[in-house]
Amino acid sequence: MGGWRPSIVVALSIPFSVLFATLGMKYFGISANLMSLGGLAIAIGMMVDGTVVMVENVDRVLRESDPEESRVTIVARACMEVGRPILFAISIIIIVFLPLFTLQGVEGKTFRPLAYTVALAMFGSLIFALFLAPVLSQMLMRQPKNKDEKENFLVRMITIPYLPLVKLFVSQRLLAIILAGGLLFTGAVIFPQLGTEFTPTLQEGTMVVRLSMAPSISLKESTRITMLVEKRLITFPEVTGAVTRIGRGEVGAHTDPVNSSEMYILLKPKEELRFSNQEDLQEAIRKHLGEIQGVLTNFTQPIAMTVDELLEGVRAELAIKLFGDDLEILKEKADEIAAVVKKVKGAADVQPDQISGTPQLLIRIDRQAIARYGINVSEVQEVIRAAVGGEVAGQIFEGIRRFDILVRFIPEARNNPEAIGQIIIPAPGGINVPLNQLAKIEEIVGPRQITRENNQRFITVQCNVNGRDIGSFVQEAKQAIADNVDLPSGYLLTWGGQFRLQQEANKRLALVVPITLLIISILLYSSFNSVKNSFLILLNIPLALVGGVIGLWLTGQNLSVPASVGFIALFGIALENGMVLVTYLNQLLRDGVPIDKACVQGACLRLRPVLMTALTTALGLIPLLFSHGTGSEVQRPLATVVVGGLVTSTILTLLVIPALYKWFAIDPEQT
Numbered sequence: 001m002g003g004w005r006p007s008i009v010v011a012l013s014i015p016f017s018v019l020f021a022t023l024g025m026k027y028f029g030i031s032a033n034l035m036s037l038g039g040l041a042i043a044i045g046m047m048v049d050g051t052v053v054m055v056e057n058v059d060r061v062l063r064e065s066d067p068e069e070s071r072v073t074i075v076a077r078a079c080m081e082v083g084r085p086i087l088f089a090i091s092i093i094i095i096v097f098l099p100l101f102t103l104q105g106v107e108g109k110t111f112r113p114l115a116y117t118v119a120l121a122m123f124g125s126l127i128f129a130l131f132l133a134p135v136l137s138q139m140l141m142r143q144p145k146n147k148d149e150k151e152n153f154l155v156r157m158i159t160i161p162y163l164p165l166v167k168l169f170v171s172q173r174l175l176a177i178i179l180a181g182g183l184l185f186t187g188a189v190i191f192p193q194l195g196t197e198f199t200p201t202l203q204e205g206t207m208v209v210r211l212s213m214a215p216s217i218s219l220k221e222s223t224r225i226t227m228l229v230e231k232r233l234i235t236f237p238e239v240t241g242a243v244t245r246i247g248r249g250e251v252g253a254h255t256d257p258v259n260s261s262e263m264y265i266l267l268k269p270k271e272e273l274r275f276s277n278q279e280d281l282q283e284a285i286r287k288h289l290g291e292i293q294g295v296l297t298n299f300t301q302p303i304a305m306t307v308d309e310l311l312e313g314v315r316a317e318l319a320i321k322l323f324g325d326d327l328e329i330l331k332e333k334a335d336e337i338a339a340v341v342k343k344v345k346g347a348a349d350v351q352p353d354q355i356s357g358t359p360q361l362l363i364r365i366d367r368q369a370i371a372r373y374g375i376n377v378s379e380v381q382e383v384i385r386a387a388v389g390g391e392v393a394g395q396i397f398e399g400i401r402r403f404d405i406l407v408r409f410i411p412e413a414r415n416n417p418e419a420i421g422q423i424i425i426p427a428p429g430g431i432n433v434p435l436n437q438l439a440k441i442e443e444i445v446g447p448r449q450i451t452r453e454n455n456q457r458f459i460t461v462q463c464n465v466n467g468r469d470i471g472s473f474v475q476e477a478k479q480a481i482a483d484n485v486d487l488p489s490g491y492l493l494t495w496g497g498q499f500r501l502q503q504e505a506n507k508r509l510a511l512v513v514p515i516t517l518l519i520i521s522i523l524l525y526s527s528f529n530s531v532k533n534s535f536l537i538l539l540n541i542p543l544a545l546v547g548g549v550i551g552l553w554l555t556g557q558n559l560s561v562p563a564s565v566g567f568i569a570l571f572g573i574a575l576e577n578g579m580v581l582v583t584y585l586n587q588l589l590r591d592g593v594p595i596d597k598a599c600v601q602g603a604c605l606r607l608r609p610v611l612m613t614a615l616t617t618a619l620g621l622i623p624l625l626f627s628h629g630t631g632s633e634v635q636r637p638l639a640t641v642v643v644g645g646l647v648t649s650t651i652l653t654l655l656v657i658p659a660l661y662k663w664f665a666i667d668p669e670q671t
Contacts, residue, residue: 042621042642095519197502242264243263351462
């Protein structure tokens with residue numbers, strides 16, 4: 001398919017599909033963001049697939065047809081040959097993204113824009129391939145003057161080694177079984193070695209250190225400690241400065257006391273850093289800072305901190321929640337769990353909630369004493385409230401503004417237990433009695449906070465994971481807790497944060513993906529009216545998945561939700577070329593070509609469109625594979641899975657399907 005005319009037809013499908021997707025996104029109210037743009041990057045290679053198959057077939061038929069025949073008739077015949085498989089193939093690609101529309105919560109907000117973008121772009125490419133590509137082909141494409149030169153140089157060079165190879169596989173079908181079995185065995189061995197996580201950690205380029213100090217600390221002391229930490233941090237070569245916020249006001253969504261501070265670390269430009277990734281830089285800064293007496297540190301990033309806080313109310317990747325009734329037991333067991341989790345490889349910034357440690361003044365009224373003086377409990381409480389807390393005595397007006405007048409004792413008369421004990425309580429008969437004669441006053445350390453979920457008390461142990469995947473970390477930590485921590489009856493342990501999101505997404509996909517595969521199988525049967533043909537095409541899926549698994553393993557990436565999205569995309573991509581090839585093999589059988597010859601001839605004639613569709617899709621994903629900007633970490637697993645799967649699925653389409661077609665062929669009368 002050489003020359004500029006076919007190339008123009010194929011190239012025009014991209015702006016048309018992008019425009020269609022853009023208008024569709026506007027209609028559905030989807031704004032352009034990282035994932036929707038990533039969806040366009042994924043789809044940009046697939047957009048041309050239907051048009052490539054259509055134009056390639058028109059080019060082939062034009063070469064083989066009688067010059068006297070009308071070009072309109074030739075183009076119409078060529079388009080009719082591949083129109084049905086293109087319709088079903090692109091429809092299947094759109095359908096395979098249905099599971100992404102069912103995702104809920106954070107994963108739904110993240111990946112639904114991608115699903116909308118890909119589905120709309122592919123629908124636009126389908127419209128172009130079926131309705132506009134035939135018209136443009138008739139207008140632009142011409143029959144070649146030189147009938148002897150059937151293919152361009154590059155295609156001939158690829159066909160020379162491919163022809164004897166496909167002949168070998170067709171004649172020795174056991175080789176195809178060995179190849180397919182070997183790939184499946186490799187995938188089965190590698191898959192358990194992959195780590196699991198919700199999404200790869202974004203490298204935001206900014207770090208936040210959270211400092212948790214004693215609940216009883218004063219603002220002055222908190223400021224002093226924060227300044228010491230800042231001075232230690234800025235001695236690190238990559239750090240240019242630090243800005244700290246101590247506490248949070250009550251106006252915002254999340255309040256914070258003065259014992260909690262967030263320190264934003266300012267770093268040198270990325271090109272001046274000594275570390276290849278932010279995770280290594282963060283670990284180096286953590287070691288440089290070391291342990292600070294009486295201070296718990298937690299390293300995170302601004303966006304990650306906000307997401308984690310919205311998920312579980314903590315500022316770490318994992319939240320281990322212990323539910324129970326007694327606060328003392330909850331605190332004791334949480335400390336035990338934290339001690340165990342700290343020993344698990346990859347654990348960092350392990351911290352149980354500070355549910356106690358707040359100094360309180362307990363005033364317990366002696367009812368027998370107040371009874372002797374004829375004083376009521378409410379009278380004692382009113383005096384304490386007015387003397388210590390204050391009582392509104394009136395209002396001051398300044399123009400239209402009003403201000404309450406608060407009256408209470410001077411600080412010296414209420415700022416320590418001894419002074420409070422000298423507060424006078426009036427009794428009947430004009431007697432004044434000091435408070436310490438009517439009540440027992442003592443200083444205690446009380447609970448700082450009591451958190452509940454579903455009406456049940458709980459305490460959280462938060463934790464970050466460094467240097468390994470969250471899935472394997474949680475499995476190891478669960479076993480360590482089960483072996484070393486004995487929970488009383490009625491106490492329940494749950495795992496939240498990023499791990500919970502991953503589990504919820506996997507459960508939903510495990511339910512929806514089989515339903516999607518069933519719909520795909522029904523569509524394949526509707527297209528071929530053959531269980532055998534449908535099963536042969538479905539063989540593409542497991543071998544395509546093997547390529548994705550190998551790609552993740554070779555690049556050191558984990559199995560995550562973006563990778564799962566890539567596997568879902570592979571379903572449609574892997575089936576498309578198989579459908580076009582099997583359709584053409586059926587056509588050759590219907591024309592009376594012997595089955596072995598049809599397998600070889602069909603594979604050679606479909607070599608060019610199969611390679612072109614695979615290469616265009618892979619080339620469209622190259623920017624996602626090699627990009628290093630913020631957000632690329634989420635898109636890279638998806639691109640890796642698709643590119644790796646394209647390699648193995650293309651091998652299957654070009655070698656295994658032609659070899660096994662004889663066993664799955666149907667009667668030519670039914671094709």
